[in-house]
Amino acid sequence: MQSEQSLPKPGRLHMLWSIFWAFFKISPLTFGGGYVMIPLLEREFVERKKWVKTEEIADIFAVSESVPGSIAVNSGTFIGFRLAGIPGAIAAMAGAVMPTFLILLIFSALLLGNQDNPIVQQALMGIRPTIVALIAYAGYKIGRTAVIDKTTLVMVALTVAVMLVVHMHPIITILSGGVLGIILGSLKKRIQAKDNRGDLKC
Amino acid sequence: MLIELFLVFFKIGLVSFGGGYAMLPLIDREVTSKAWVQPEQLLDIIAVAGMSPGPIATNSAVMIGYNVAGVLGAIAAILGMVLPSLIIILIVAMFFFQIQEHPVVKSAFYGLRPVITGLILYASILFATRNGIIGGEGGFEPMYLAISVVALIIFFFTRIHPVFVLVASGLTGVILF
Structure with a gap:
Protein backbone atom coordinates (compact mmCIF):
# COMPACT_ATOMS: atom_id res chain seq x y z
CA MET A 1 0.00 0.00 0.00
CA GLN A 115 -41.19 17.77 -20.20
CA ASP A 116 -44.22 19.18 -21.99
CA ASN A 117 -43.69 17.17 -25.13
CA PRO A 118 -46.72 14.81 -25.43
CA ILE A 119 -44.58 11.83 -26.45
CA VAL A 120 -42.30 12.33 -23.46
CA GLN A 121 -45.41 12.59 -21.28
CA GLN A 122 -46.76 9.31 -22.68
CA ALA A 123 -43.43 7.56 -22.22
CA LEU A 124 -43.25 8.77 -18.63
CA MET A 125 -46.78 7.44 -18.01
CA GLY A 126 -45.46 4.01 -18.90
CA ILE A 127 -42.16 4.37 -17.07
CA ARG A 128 -43.51 5.62 -13.72
CA PRO A 129 -45.33 2.39 -12.79
CA THR A 130 -42.23 0.42 -13.84
CA ILE A 131 -39.84 2.43 -11.70
CA VAL A 132 -42.20 1.96 -8.74
CA ALA A 133 -42.07 -1.79 -9.39
CA LEU A 134 -38.28 -1.59 -9.60
CA ILE A 135 -38.12 0.16 -6.22
CA ALA A 136 -40.35 -2.51 -4.67
CA TYR A 137 -38.17 -5.22 -6.19
CA ALA A 138 -35.02 -3.52 -4.81
CA GLY A 139 -36.68 -3.65 -1.39
CA TYR A 140 -37.36 -7.35 -1.82
CA LYS A 141 -33.76 -8.05 -2.87
CA ILE A 142 -32.22 -6.20 0.07
CA GLY A 143 -34.87 -7.76 2.31
CA ARG A 144 -33.56 -11.23 1.49
CA THR A 145 -30.26 -10.41 3.18
CA ALA A 146 -31.78 -8.23 5.90
CA VAL A 147 -34.54 -10.49 7.17
CA ILE A 148 -32.71 -13.30 8.92
CA ASP A 149 -35.06 -13.91 11.87
CA LYS A 150 -38.38 -12.82 13.38
CA THR A 151 -36.91 -9.67 14.95
CA THR A 152 -35.66 -8.32 11.65
CA LEU A 153 -38.97 -9.14 9.94
CA VAL A 154 -40.82 -7.19 12.63
CA MET A 155 -38.38 -4.31 12.17
CA VAL A 156 -39.12 -4.13 8.43
CA ALA A 157 -42.87 -4.01 9.10
CA LEU A 158 -42.38 -1.47 11.88
CA THR A 159 -40.29 0.79 9.65
CA VAL A 160 -42.94 0.82 6.91
CA ALA A 161 -45.68 1.46 9.50
CA VAL A 162 -43.79 4.26 11.24
CA MET A 163 -43.03 5.96 7.93
CA LEU A 164 -46.61 5.68 6.67
CA VAL A 165 -48.42 6.64 9.86
CA VAL A 166 -46.16 8.99 11.81
CA HIS A 167 -44.14 10.34 8.84
CA MET A 168 -40.99 10.03 10.90
CA HIS A 169 -37.96 11.79 9.43
CA PRO A 170 -35.98 9.18 7.44
CA ILE A 171 -32.67 10.15 9.08
CA ILE A 172 -34.17 9.45 12.52
CA THR A 173 -35.53 6.14 11.20
CA ILE A 174 -32.12 5.10 9.89
CA LEU A 175 -30.29 6.13 13.06
CA SER A 176 -32.78 4.37 15.32
CA GLY A 177 -32.30 1.21 13.25
CA GLY A 178 -28.58 1.26 13.96
CA VAL A 179 -29.07 2.06 17.66
CA LEU A 180 -31.73 -0.63 18.03
CA GLY A 181 -29.37 -3.13 16.41
CA ILE A 182 -26.64 -2.29 18.91
CA ILE A 183 -29.06 -2.56 21.85
CA LEU A 184 -30.41 -5.89 20.62
CA GLY A 185 -26.85 -7.12 20.07
CA SER A 186 -25.77 -6.34 23.62
CA LEU A 187 -29.03 -7.79 25.04
CA LYS A 188 -28.37 -11.01 23.15
CA LYS A 189 -24.85 -11.16 24.51
CA ARG A 190 -26.14 -10.71 28.05
CA ILE A 191 -28.75 -13.44 27.61
CA GLN A 192 -26.14 -15.76 26.17
CA ALA A 193 -23.80 -15.02 29.09
CA LYS A 194 -26.63 -15.76 31.53
CA ASP A 195 -27.45 -19.01 29.71
CA ASN A 196 -23.84 -20.07 29.89
CA ARG A 197 -23.70 -19.40 33.61
CA GLY A 198 -26.95 -21.34 34.05
CA ASP A 199 -25.46 -24.26 32.15
CA LEU A 200 -22.44 -24.27 34.41
CA LYS A 201 -24.60 -24.38 37.55
CA CYS A 202 -26.58 -27.31 36.25
CA MET B 1 -28.44 28.29 -2.86
CA LEU B 2 -25.37 26.30 -3.94
CA ILE B 3 -24.23 25.97 -0.34
CA GLU B 4 -27.71 24.84 0.67
CA LEU B 5 -27.73 22.22 -2.10
CA PHE B 6 -24.32 21.02 -1.00
CA LEU B 7 -25.34 20.79 2.66
CA VAL B 8 -28.62 18.96 2.01
CA PHE B 9 -26.91 16.33 -0.14
CA PHE B 10 -23.98 16.11 2.29
CA LYS B 11 -26.53 15.18 4.95
CA ILE B 12 -28.08 12.59 2.65
CA GLY B 13 -24.66 11.25 1.62
CA LEU B 14 -23.72 10.80 5.26
CA VAL B 15 -26.51 8.30 5.95
CA SER B 16 -26.80 6.63 2.55
CA PHE B 17 -26.26 3.09 3.78
CA GLY B 18 -27.28 0.09 1.75
CA GLY B 19 -27.47 1.50 -1.72
CA GLY B 20 -29.37 4.45 -3.05
CA TYR B 21 -32.94 3.18 -3.04
CA ALA B 22 -33.24 3.60 0.73
CA MET B 23 -32.41 7.28 0.29
CA LEU B 24 -35.46 8.00 -1.86
CA PRO B 25 -37.76 8.83 1.10
CA LEU B 26 -35.08 11.12 2.52
CA ILE B 27 -34.49 12.84 -0.82
CA ASP B 28 -38.26 13.23 -1.15
CA ARG B 29 -38.57 14.77 2.30
CA GLU B 30 -35.69 17.22 1.91
CA VAL B 31 -36.33 18.24 -1.67
CA THR B 32 -40.09 18.67 -1.65
CA SER B 33 -40.09 20.50 1.70
CA LYS B 34 -37.75 23.06 0.14
CA ALA B 35 -39.96 23.13 -2.99
CA TRP B 36 -36.87 22.44 -5.12
CA VAL B 37 -38.84 19.88 -7.07
CA GLN B 38 -42.59 19.28 -7.28
CA PRO B 39 -43.64 15.99 -5.66
CA GLU B 40 -45.06 14.78 -9.00
CA GLN B 41 -41.81 15.67 -10.74
CA LEU B 42 -39.62 13.69 -8.38
CA LEU B 43 -40.59 10.25 -9.67
CA ASP B 44 -39.73 11.34 -13.23
CA ILE B 45 -36.31 12.40 -11.98
CA ILE B 46 -35.87 9.06 -10.21
CA ALA B 47 -36.98 7.25 -13.36
CA VAL B 48 -34.37 8.98 -15.51
CA ALA B 49 -31.79 8.46 -12.74
CA GLY B 50 -32.64 4.77 -12.69
CA MET B 51 -32.31 4.46 -16.46
CA SER B 52 -28.85 6.02 -16.43
CA PRO B 53 -25.58 4.38 -15.46
CA GLY B 54 -24.39 4.98 -11.93
CA PRO B 55 -25.95 4.92 -8.47
CA ILE B 56 -29.59 6.03 -8.39
CA ALA B 57 -29.23 8.36 -5.38
CA THR B 58 -26.21 10.19 -6.80
CA ASN B 59 -27.90 10.41 -10.19
CA SER B 60 -31.04 11.88 -8.64
CA ALA B 61 -28.88 14.38 -6.75
CA VAL B 62 -27.29 15.57 -10.00
CA MET B 63 -30.69 16.03 -11.65
CA ILE B 64 -32.19 17.84 -8.68
CA GLY B 65 -29.13 20.09 -8.43
CA TYR B 66 -29.43 20.87 -12.14
CA ASN B 67 -33.14 21.61 -11.79
CA VAL B 68 -32.49 24.04 -8.96
CA ALA B 69 -29.37 25.86 -10.11
CA GLY B 70 -28.09 24.56 -13.44
CA VAL B 71 -24.65 22.99 -13.92
CA LEU B 72 -23.22 24.59 -10.76
CA GLY B 73 -26.16 23.22 -8.78
CA ALA B 74 -25.47 19.75 -10.15
CA ILE B 75 -21.81 20.03 -9.13
CA ALA B 76 -22.75 21.22 -5.61
CA ALA B 77 -25.20 18.35 -5.23
CA ILE B 78 -22.85 15.60 -6.36
CA LEU B 79 -19.96 16.95 -4.25
CA GLY B 80 -22.26 16.93 -1.24
CA MET B 81 -23.32 13.40 -2.02
CA VAL B 82 -19.86 11.83 -2.44
CA LEU B 83 -17.71 13.81 0.03
CA PRO B 84 -19.04 12.02 3.16
CA SER B 85 -18.20 8.66 1.54
CA LEU B 86 -14.70 9.85 0.66
CA ILE B 87 -14.00 11.18 4.16
CA ILE B 88 -15.37 8.07 5.90
CA ILE B 89 -13.52 5.71 3.55
CA LEU B 90 -10.23 7.52 4.14
CA ILE B 91 -10.72 7.30 7.92
CA VAL B 92 -11.70 3.63 7.75
CA ALA B 93 -8.90 2.74 5.33
CA MET B 94 -6.28 4.48 7.47
CA PHE B 95 -7.32 3.38 10.92
CA PHE B 96 -9.60 0.38 11.03
CA PHE B 97 -9.90 -1.50 7.82
CA GLN B 98 -11.66 -4.51 9.39
CA ILE B 99 -14.41 -2.29 10.79
CA GLN B 100 -17.18 -4.49 9.40
CA GLU B 101 -15.94 -7.34 11.60
CA HIS B 102 -16.34 -5.34 14.82
CA PRO B 103 -19.22 -6.72 16.99
CA VAL B 104 -20.79 -3.29 17.54
CA VAL B 105 -20.71 -2.53 13.81
CA LYS B 106 -22.16 -5.97 13.13
CA SER B 107 -25.07 -5.42 15.52
CA ALA B 108 -25.63 -1.91 14.14
CA PHE B 109 -26.03 -3.44 10.68
CA TYR B 110 -28.28 -6.15 12.06
CA GLY B 111 -30.67 -3.28 12.87
CA LEU B 112 -29.81 -1.05 9.90
CA ARG B 113 -30.55 -3.60 7.17
CA PRO B 114 -34.22 -4.20 8.04
CA VAL B 115 -34.78 -0.45 8.43
CA ILE B 116 -33.24 0.13 5.00
CA THR B 117 -35.49 -2.59 3.56
CA GLY B 118 -38.48 -0.92 5.20
CA LEU B 119 -37.50 2.48 3.82
CA ILE B 120 -37.26 1.11 0.28
CA LEU B 121 -40.64 -0.62 0.57
CA TYR B 122 -42.07 2.62 1.98
CA ALA B 123 -40.62 4.51 -0.99
CA SER B 124 -42.42 2.18 -3.39
CA ILE B 125 -45.71 2.66 -1.50
CA LEU B 126 -45.22 6.44 -1.38
CA PHE B 127 -44.62 6.77 -5.11
CA ALA B 128 -47.35 4.26 -5.91
CA THR B 129 -49.99 6.27 -4.03
CA ARG B 130 -48.74 9.52 -5.50
CA ASN B 131 -48.87 8.27 -9.08
CA GLY B 132 -52.23 6.59 -9.37
CA ILE B 133 -50.94 3.04 -9.13
CA ILE B 134 -52.71 1.80 -6.00
CA GLY B 135 -55.07 4.66 -5.21
CA GLY B 136 -54.43 7.33 -2.58
CA GLU B 137 -53.63 10.98 -3.25
CA GLY B 138 -52.82 10.38 -6.93
CA GLY B 139 -56.12 8.63 -7.67
CA PHE B 140 -56.28 5.21 -9.27
CA GLU B 141 -55.59 4.24 -12.86
CA PRO B 142 -55.97 0.48 -13.50
CA MET B 143 -53.62 0.63 -16.49
CA TYR B 144 -50.78 1.94 -14.28
CA LEU B 145 -51.35 -0.89 -11.80
CA ALA B 146 -51.27 -3.39 -14.68
CA ILE B 147 -47.92 -2.03 -15.90
CA SER B 148 -46.51 -2.20 -12.37
CA VAL B 149 -47.62 -5.80 -11.93
CA VAL B 150 -46.21 -6.89 -15.29
CA ALA B 151 -42.92 -5.15 -14.48
CA LEU B 152 -42.75 -6.85 -11.08
CA ILE B 153 -43.34 -10.24 -12.68
CA ILE B 154 -40.53 -9.56 -15.16
CA PHE B 155 -38.15 -8.50 -12.37
CA PHE B 156 -38.97 -11.55 -10.27
CA PHE B 157 -39.02 -14.26 -12.88
CA THR B 158 -36.69 -13.22 -15.68
CA ARG B 159 -33.14 -11.96 -15.87
CA ILE B 160 -33.96 -9.13 -18.28
CA HIS B 161 -31.99 -6.06 -17.30
CA PRO B 162 -34.14 -3.36 -15.60
CA VAL B 163 -32.95 -0.71 -18.05
CA PHE B 164 -34.52 -2.64 -20.93
CA VAL B 165 -37.73 -3.06 -18.96
CA LEU B 166 -37.82 0.69 -18.28
CA VAL B 167 -37.23 1.55 -21.94
CA ALA B 168 -39.85 -0.99 -23.05
CA SER B 169 -42.38 0.46 -20.61
CA GLY B 170 -41.69 3.91 -22.04
CA LEU B 171 -42.50 2.60 -25.52
CA THR B 172 -45.59 0.88 -24.11
CA GLY B 173 -46.66 4.23 -22.70
CA VAL B 174 -46.33 5.93 -26.08
CA ILE B 175 -48.40 3.19 -27.72
CA LEU B 176 -51.06 2.92 -25.01
CA PHE B 177 -51.76 6.47 -23.90
Whole structure:
Protein backbone atom coordinates (compact mmCIF):
# COMPACT_ATOMS: atom_id res chain seq x y z
CA MET A 1 0.00 0.00 0.00
CA GLN A 2 2.83 2.36 0.90
CA SER A 3 5.22 1.39 -1.86
CA GLU A 4 3.61 3.54 -4.55
CA GLN A 5 3.95 6.67 -2.46
CA SER A 6 7.72 6.59 -2.69
CA LEU A 7 7.66 6.56 -6.48
CA PRO A 8 9.29 9.54 -8.23
CA LYS A 9 6.93 12.28 -9.32
CA PRO A 10 6.30 11.35 -12.96
CA GLY A 11 5.58 7.74 -12.00
CA ARG A 12 3.18 8.90 -9.34
CA LEU A 13 1.28 11.22 -11.63
CA HIS A 14 1.12 8.48 -14.20
CA MET A 15 -0.26 6.11 -11.55
CA LEU A 16 -2.94 8.61 -10.50
CA TRP A 17 -3.90 9.12 -14.13
CA SER A 18 -4.19 5.38 -14.76
CA ILE A 19 -6.33 4.97 -11.61
CA PHE A 20 -8.58 7.81 -12.74
CA TRP A 21 -8.80 6.46 -16.28
CA ALA A 22 -9.50 2.86 -15.19
CA PHE A 23 -12.52 3.96 -13.17
CA PHE A 24 -13.60 6.48 -15.77
CA LYS A 25 -13.83 3.68 -18.34
CA ILE A 26 -15.64 1.19 -16.14
CA SER A 27 -18.14 3.56 -14.52
CA PRO A 28 -20.49 4.13 -17.51
CA LEU A 29 -21.11 0.38 -17.60
CA THR A 30 -22.77 0.37 -14.21
CA PHE A 31 -26.41 0.53 -15.12
CA GLY A 32 -28.66 -0.37 -12.24
CA GLY A 33 -26.41 0.07 -9.27
CA GLY A 34 -23.17 -1.12 -7.84
CA TYR A 35 -23.88 -4.80 -7.47
CA VAL A 36 -23.76 -5.16 -11.22
CA MET A 37 -20.30 -3.64 -11.11
CA ILE A 38 -18.76 -6.13 -8.64
CA PRO A 39 -17.81 -8.85 -11.16
CA LEU A 40 -16.60 -6.14 -13.57
CA LEU A 41 -14.39 -4.57 -10.91
CA GLU A 42 -13.06 -7.96 -9.95
CA ARG A 43 -12.10 -8.85 -13.51
CA GLU A 44 -10.49 -5.48 -14.21
CA PHE A 45 -8.51 -4.98 -11.00
CA VAL A 46 -7.77 -8.49 -9.78
CA GLU A 47 -7.31 -10.44 -12.99
CA ARG A 48 -6.24 -7.91 -15.59
CA LYS A 49 -4.43 -5.12 -13.76
CA LYS A 50 -3.45 -7.19 -10.68
CA TRP A 51 -3.85 -4.09 -8.50
CA VAL A 52 -5.65 -6.04 -5.80
CA LYS A 53 -5.25 -9.63 -4.63
CA THR A 54 -8.16 -12.04 -4.83
CA GLU A 55 -8.31 -12.45 -1.06
CA GLU A 56 -8.29 -8.67 -0.57
CA ILE A 57 -11.13 -7.87 -2.92
CA ALA A 58 -13.78 -9.63 -0.83
CA ASP A 59 -12.73 -7.54 2.18
CA ILE A 60 -12.85 -4.38 0.09
CA PHE A 61 -16.40 -5.14 -1.05
CA ALA A 62 -17.47 -6.02 2.50
CA VAL A 63 -16.15 -2.81 3.99
CA SER A 64 -17.45 -0.75 1.04
CA GLU A 65 -20.90 -2.01 1.84
CA SER A 66 -20.64 -0.86 5.45
CA VAL A 67 -19.81 2.77 4.73
CA PRO A 68 -22.34 5.22 3.31
CA GLY A 69 -22.51 5.63 -0.45
CA SER A 70 -22.68 3.36 -3.46
CA ILE A 71 -20.72 0.12 -3.17
CA ALA A 72 -19.17 0.57 -6.61
CA VAL A 73 -17.82 4.07 -5.98
CA ASN A 74 -16.77 3.11 -2.45
CA SER A 75 -14.79 0.04 -3.46
CA GLY A 76 -13.15 2.10 -6.20
CA THR A 77 -12.13 4.68 -3.63
CA PHE A 78 -10.69 1.94 -1.41
CA ILE A 79 -8.69 0.45 -4.28
CA GLY A 80 -7.43 3.92 -5.20
CA PHE A 81 -6.32 4.51 -1.62
CA ARG A 82 -4.47 1.20 -1.43
CA LEU A 83 -2.64 2.02 -4.65
CA ALA A 84 -1.66 5.63 -4.08
CA GLY A 85 -2.90 6.96 -0.74
CA ILE A 86 -5.28 9.90 -0.46
CA PRO A 87 -4.59 11.25 -3.99
CA GLY A 88 -5.28 7.76 -5.30
CA ALA A 89 -8.61 7.63 -3.49
CA ILE A 90 -9.61 11.01 -4.92
CA ALA A 91 -8.48 10.01 -8.43
CA ALA A 92 -10.52 6.80 -8.28
CA MET A 93 -13.62 8.52 -6.94
CA ALA A 94 -13.40 11.32 -9.50
CA GLY A 95 -12.98 8.76 -12.26
CA ALA A 96 -15.93 6.71 -11.06
CA VAL A 97 -18.25 9.68 -10.64
CA MET A 98 -17.42 11.93 -13.58
CA PRO A 99 -18.79 9.96 -16.57
CA THR A 100 -22.16 9.33 -14.98
CA PHE A 101 -22.24 12.96 -13.85
CA LEU A 102 -21.75 14.17 -17.42
CA ILE A 103 -24.34 11.74 -18.77
CA LEU A 104 -26.83 12.87 -16.13
CA LEU A 105 -26.23 16.54 -16.99
CA ILE A 106 -27.27 15.80 -20.57
CA PHE A 107 -30.31 13.77 -19.44
CA SER A 108 -31.35 16.55 -17.02
CA ALA A 109 -31.18 19.14 -19.78
CA LEU A 110 -33.16 16.85 -22.09
CA LEU A 111 -35.85 16.13 -19.51
CA LEU A 112 -36.16 19.77 -18.49
CA GLY A 113 -36.42 20.90 -22.11
CA ASN A 114 -38.96 18.29 -23.20
CA GLN A 115 -41.19 17.77 -20.20
CA ASP A 116 -44.22 19.18 -21.99
CA ASN A 117 -43.69 17.17 -25.13
CA PRO A 118 -46.72 14.81 -25.43
CA ILE A 119 -44.58 11.83 -26.45
CA VAL A 120 -42.30 12.33 -23.46
CA GLN A 121 -45.41 12.59 -21.28
CA GLN A 122 -46.76 9.31 -22.68
CA ALA A 123 -43.43 7.56 -22.22
CA LEU A 124 -43.25 8.77 -18.63
CA MET A 125 -46.78 7.44 -18.01
CA GLY A 126 -45.46 4.01 -18.90
CA ILE A 127 -42.16 4.37 -17.07
CA ARG A 128 -43.51 5.62 -13.72
CA PRO A 129 -45.33 2.39 -12.79
CA THR A 130 -42.23 0.42 -13.84
CA ILE A 131 -39.84 2.43 -11.70
CA VAL A 132 -42.20 1.96 -8.74
CA ALA A 133 -42.07 -1.79 -9.39
CA LEU A 134 -38.28 -1.59 -9.60
CA ILE A 135 -38.12 0.16 -6.22
CA ALA A 136 -40.35 -2.51 -4.67
CA TYR A 137 -38.17 -5.22 -6.19
CA ALA A 138 -35.02 -3.52 -4.81
CA GLY A 139 -36.68 -3.65 -1.39
CA TYR A 140 -37.36 -7.35 -1.82
CA LYS A 141 -33.76 -8.05 -2.87
CA ILE A 142 -32.22 -6.20 0.07
CA GLY A 143 -34.87 -7.76 2.31
CA ARG A 144 -33.56 -11.23 1.49
CA THR A 145 -30.26 -10.41 3.18
CA ALA A 146 -31.78 -8.23 5.90
CA VAL A 147 -34.54 -10.49 7.17
CA ILE A 148 -32.71 -13.30 8.92
CA ASP A 149 -35.06 -13.91 11.87
CA LYS A 150 -38.38 -12.82 13.38
CA THR A 151 -36.91 -9.67 14.95
CA THR A 152 -35.66 -8.32 11.65
CA LEU A 153 -38.97 -9.14 9.94
CA VAL A 154 -40.82 -7.19 12.63
CA MET A 155 -38.38 -4.31 12.17
CA VAL A 156 -39.12 -4.13 8.43
CA ALA A 157 -42.87 -4.01 9.10
CA LEU A 158 -42.38 -1.47 11.88
CA THR A 159 -40.29 0.79 9.65
CA VAL A 160 -42.94 0.82 6.91
CA ALA A 161 -45.68 1.46 9.50
CA VAL A 162 -43.79 4.26 11.24
CA MET A 163 -43.03 5.96 7.93
CA LEU A 164 -46.61 5.68 6.67
CA VAL A 165 -48.42 6.64 9.86
CA VAL A 166 -46.16 8.99 11.81
CA HIS A 167 -44.14 10.34 8.84
CA MET A 168 -40.99 10.03 10.90
CA HIS A 169 -37.96 11.79 9.43
CA PRO A 170 -35.98 9.18 7.44
CA ILE A 171 -32.67 10.15 9.08
CA ILE A 172 -34.17 9.45 12.52
CA THR A 173 -35.53 6.14 11.20
CA ILE A 174 -32.12 5.10 9.89
CA LEU A 175 -30.29 6.13 13.06
CA SER A 176 -32.78 4.37 15.32
CA GLY A 177 -32.30 1.21 13.25
CA GLY A 178 -28.58 1.26 13.96
CA VAL A 179 -29.07 2.06 17.66
CA LEU A 180 -31.73 -0.63 18.03
CA GLY A 181 -29.37 -3.13 16.41
CA ILE A 182 -26.64 -2.29 18.91
CA ILE A 183 -29.06 -2.56 21.85
CA LEU A 184 -30.41 -5.89 20.62
CA GLY A 185 -26.85 -7.12 20.07
CA SER A 186 -25.77 -6.34 23.62
CA LEU A 187 -29.03 -7.79 25.04
CA LYS A 188 -28.37 -11.01 23.15
CA LYS A 189 -24.85 -11.16 24.51
CA ARG A 190 -26.14 -10.71 28.05
CA ILE A 191 -28.75 -13.44 27.61
CA GLN A 192 -26.14 -15.76 26.17
CA ALA A 193 -23.80 -15.02 29.09
CA LYS A 194 -26.63 -15.76 31.53
CA ASP A 195 -27.45 -19.01 29.71
CA ASN A 196 -23.84 -20.07 29.89
CA ARG A 197 -23.70 -19.40 33.61
CA GLY A 198 -26.95 -21.34 34.05
CA ASP A 199 -25.46 -24.26 32.15
CA LEU A 200 -22.44 -24.27 34.41
CA LYS A 201 -24.60 -24.38 37.55
CA CYS A 202 -26.58 -27.31 36.25
CA MET B 1 -28.44 28.29 -2.86
CA LEU B 2 -25.37 26.30 -3.94
CA ILE B 3 -24.23 25.97 -0.34
CA GLU B 4 -27.71 24.84 0.67
CA LEU B 5 -27.73 22.22 -2.10
CA PHE B 6 -24.32 21.02 -1.00
CA LEU B 7 -25.34 20.79 2.66
CA VAL B 8 -28.62 18.96 2.01
CA PHE B 9 -26.91 16.33 -0.14
CA PHE B 10 -23.98 16.11 2.29
CA LYS B 11 -26.53 15.18 4.95
CA ILE B 12 -28.08 12.59 2.65
CA GLY B 13 -24.66 11.25 1.62
CA LEU B 14 -23.72 10.80 5.26
CA VAL B 15 -26.51 8.30 5.95
CA SER B 16 -26.80 6.63 2.55
CA PHE B 17 -26.26 3.09 3.78
CA GLY B 18 -27.28 0.09 1.75
CA GLY B 19 -27.47 1.50 -1.72
CA GLY B 20 -29.37 4.45 -3.05
CA TYR B 21 -32.94 3.18 -3.04
CA ALA B 22 -33.24 3.60 0.73
CA MET B 23 -32.41 7.28 0.29
CA LEU B 24 -35.46 8.00 -1.86
CA PRO B 25 -37.76 8.83 1.10
CA LEU B 26 -35.08 11.12 2.52
CA ILE B 27 -34.49 12.84 -0.82
CA ASP B 28 -38.26 13.23 -1.15
CA ARG B 29 -38.57 14.77 2.30
CA GLU B 30 -35.69 17.22 1.91
CA VAL B 31 -36.33 18.24 -1.67
CA THR B 32 -40.09 18.67 -1.65
CA SER B 33 -40.09 20.50 1.70
CA LYS B 34 -37.75 23.06 0.14
CA ALA B 35 -39.96 23.13 -2.99
CA TRP B 36 -36.87 22.44 -5.12
CA VAL B 37 -38.84 19.88 -7.07
CA GLN B 38 -42.59 19.28 -7.28
CA PRO B 39 -43.64 15.99 -5.66
CA GLU B 40 -45.06 14.78 -9.00
CA GLN B 41 -41.81 15.67 -10.74
CA LEU B 42 -39.62 13.69 -8.38
CA LEU B 43 -40.59 10.25 -9.67
CA ASP B 44 -39.73 11.34 -13.23
CA ILE B 45 -36.31 12.40 -11.98
CA ILE B 46 -35.87 9.06 -10.21
CA ALA B 47 -36.98 7.25 -13.36
CA VAL B 48 -34.37 8.98 -15.51
CA ALA B 49 -31.79 8.46 -12.74
CA GLY B 50 -32.64 4.77 -12.69
CA MET B 51 -32.31 4.46 -16.46
CA SER B 52 -28.85 6.02 -16.43
CA PRO B 53 -25.58 4.38 -15.46
CA GLY B 54 -24.39 4.98 -11.93
CA PRO B 55 -25.95 4.92 -8.47
CA ILE B 56 -29.59 6.03 -8.39
CA ALA B 57 -29.23 8.36 -5.38
CA THR B 58 -26.21 10.19 -6.80
CA ASN B 59 -27.90 10.41 -10.19
CA SER B 60 -31.04 11.88 -8.64
CA ALA B 61 -28.88 14.38 -6.75
CA VAL B 62 -27.29 15.57 -10.00
CA MET B 63 -30.69 16.03 -11.65
CA ILE B 64 -32.19 17.84 -8.68
CA GLY B 65 -29.13 20.09 -8.43
CA TYR B 66 -29.43 20.87 -12.14
CA ASN B 67 -33.14 21.61 -11.79
CA VAL B 68 -32.49 24.04 -8.96
CA ALA B 69 -29.37 25.86 -10.11
CA GLY B 70 -28.09 24.56 -13.44
CA VAL B 71 -24.65 22.99 -13.92
CA LEU B 72 -23.22 24.59 -10.76
CA GLY B 73 -26.16 23.22 -8.78
CA ALA B 74 -25.47 19.75 -10.15
CA ILE B 75 -21.81 20.03 -9.13
CA ALA B 76 -22.75 21.22 -5.61
CA ALA B 77 -25.20 18.35 -5.23
CA ILE B 78 -22.85 15.60 -6.36
CA LEU B 79 -19.96 16.95 -4.25
CA GLY B 80 -22.26 16.93 -1.24
CA MET B 81 -23.32 13.40 -2.02
CA VAL B 82 -19.86 11.83 -2.44
CA LEU B 83 -17.71 13.81 0.03
CA PRO B 84 -19.04 12.02 3.16
CA SER B 85 -18.20 8.66 1.54
CA LEU B 86 -14.70 9.85 0.66
CA ILE B 87 -14.00 11.18 4.16
CA ILE B 88 -15.37 8.07 5.90
CA ILE B 89 -13.52 5.71 3.55
CA LEU B 90 -10.23 7.52 4.14
CA ILE B 91 -10.72 7.30 7.92
CA VAL B 92 -11.70 3.63 7.75
CA ALA B 93 -8.90 2.74 5.33
CA MET B 94 -6.28 4.48 7.47
CA PHE B 95 -7.32 3.38 10.92
CA PHE B 96 -9.60 0.38 11.03
CA PHE B 97 -9.90 -1.50 7.82
CA GLN B 98 -11.66 -4.51 9.39
CA ILE B 99 -14.41 -2.29 10.79
CA GLN B 100 -17.18 -4.49 9.40
CA GLU B 101 -15.94 -7.34 11.60
CA HIS B 102 -16.34 -5.34 14.82
CA PRO B 103 -19.22 -6.72 16.99
CA VAL B 104 -20.79 -3.29 17.54
CA VAL B 105 -20.71 -2.53 13.81
CA LYS B 106 -22.16 -5.97 13.13
CA SER B 107 -25.07 -5.42 15.52
CA ALA B 108 -25.63 -1.91 14.14
CA PHE B 109 -26.03 -3.44 10.68
CA TYR B 110 -28.28 -6.15 12.06
CA GLY B 111 -30.67 -3.28 12.87
CA LEU B 112 -29.81 -1.05 9.90
CA ARG B 113 -30.55 -3.60 7.17
CA PRO B 114 -34.22 -4.20 8.04
CA VAL B 115 -34.78 -0.45 8.43
CA ILE B 116 -33.24 0.13 5.00
CA THR B 117 -35.49 -2.59 3.56
CA GLY B 118 -38.48 -0.92 5.20
CA LEU B 119 -37.50 2.48 3.82
CA ILE B 120 -37.26 1.11 0.28
CA LEU B 121 -40.64 -0.62 0.57
CA TYR B 122 -42.07 2.62 1.98
CA ALA B 123 -40.62 4.51 -0.99
CA SER B 124 -42.42 2.18 -3.39
CA ILE B 125 -45.71 2.66 -1.50
CA LEU B 126 -45.22 6.44 -1.38
CA PHE B 127 -44.62 6.77 -5.11
CA ALA B 128 -47.35 4.26 -5.91
CA THR B 129 -49.99 6.27 -4.03
CA ARG B 130 -48.74 9.52 -5.50
CA ASN B 131 -48.87 8.27 -9.08
CA GLY B 132 -52.23 6.59 -9.37
CA ILE B 133 -50.94 3.04 -9.13
CA ILE B 134 -52.71 1.80 -6.00
CA GLY B 135 -55.07 4.66 -5.21
CA GLY B 136 -54.43 7.33 -2.58
CA GLU B 137 -53.63 10.98 -3.25
CA GLY B 138 -52.82 10.38 -6.93
CA GLY B 139 -56.12 8.63 -7.67
CA PHE B 140 -56.28 5.21 -9.27
CA GLU B 141 -55.59 4.24 -12.86
CA PRO B 142 -55.97 0.48 -13.50
CA MET B 143 -53.62 0.63 -16.49
CA TYR B 144 -50.78 1.94 -14.28
CA LEU B 145 -51.35 -0.89 -11.80
CA ALA B 146 -51.27 -3.39 -14.68
CA ILE B 147 -47.92 -2.03 -15.90
CA SER B 148 -46.51 -2.20 -12.37
CA VAL B 149 -47.62 -5.80 -11.93
CA VAL B 150 -46.21 -6.89 -15.29
CA ALA B 151 -42.92 -5.15 -14.48
CA LEU B 152 -42.75 -6.85 -11.08
CA ILE B 153 -43.34 -10.24 -12.68
CA ILE B 154 -40.53 -9.56 -15.16
CA PHE B 155 -38.15 -8.50 -12.37
CA PHE B 156 -38.97 -11.55 -10.27
CA PHE B 157 -39.02 -14.26 -12.88
CA THR B 158 -36.69 -13.22 -15.68
CA ARG B 159 -33.14 -11.96 -15.87
CA ILE B 160 -33.96 -9.13 -18.28
CA HIS B 161 -31.99 -6.06 -17.30
CA PRO B 162 -34.14 -3.36 -15.60
CA VAL B 163 -32.95 -0.71 -18.05
CA PHE B 164 -34.52 -2.64 -20.93
CA VAL B 165 -37.73 -3.06 -18.96
CA LEU B 166 -37.82 0.69 -18.28
CA VAL B 167 -37.23 1.55 -21.94
CA ALA B 168 -39.85 -0.99 -23.05
CA SER B 169 -42.38 0.46 -20.61
CA GLY B 170 -41.69 3.91 -22.04
CA LEU B 171 -42.50 2.60 -25.52
CA THR B 172 -45.59 0.88 -24.11
CA GLY B 173 -46.66 4.23 -22.70
CA VAL B 174 -46.33 5.93 -26.08
CA ILE B 175 -48.40 3.19 -27.72
CA LEU B 176 -51.06 2.92 -25.01
CA PHE B 177 -51.76 6.47 -23.90
